[in-house]
Amino acid sequence: MLEIRPSCENCNKALAYDSTEAMICTFECTFCSECVDGVLQKVCPNCGGDFAKRPIRPKALLEKYPASTEVIHKPVDIDAHLKRIKNR
Numbered sequence: 001m002l003e004i005r006p007s008c009e010n011c012n013k014a015l016a017y018d019s020t021e022a023m024i025c026t027f028e029c030t031f032c033s034e035c036v037d038g039v040l041q042k043v044c045p046n047c048g049g050d051f052a053k054r055p056i057r058p059k060a061l062l063e064k065y066p067a068s069t070e071v072i073h074k075p076v077d078i079d080a081h082l083k084r085i086k087n088r
Contacts, residue, residue: 004067008032017067022054045076
């Protein structure tokens with residue numbers, strides 16, 4: 001089950017459970033669409049995979065299956081990330 005993480009790992013922007021800006025990779029690394037499209041160039045800096053829109057958990061299921069409150073904030077070393085992308 002998805003954790004539905006509360007923020008962008010790079011810029012720490014809040015991403016509510018129903019955010020249409022939340023993007024995840026196959027390991028559920030979570031970033032905002034602005035970081036994904038801009039600085040990350042649609043490549044996950046953690047696993048090298050691509051991104052998809054994070055599904056929105058129906059509000060009626062949040063009590064039984066709450067979204068995570070754990071913030072994972074690991075700003076990306078953009079220069080190193082872009083070098084990895086270039087050398088793929």
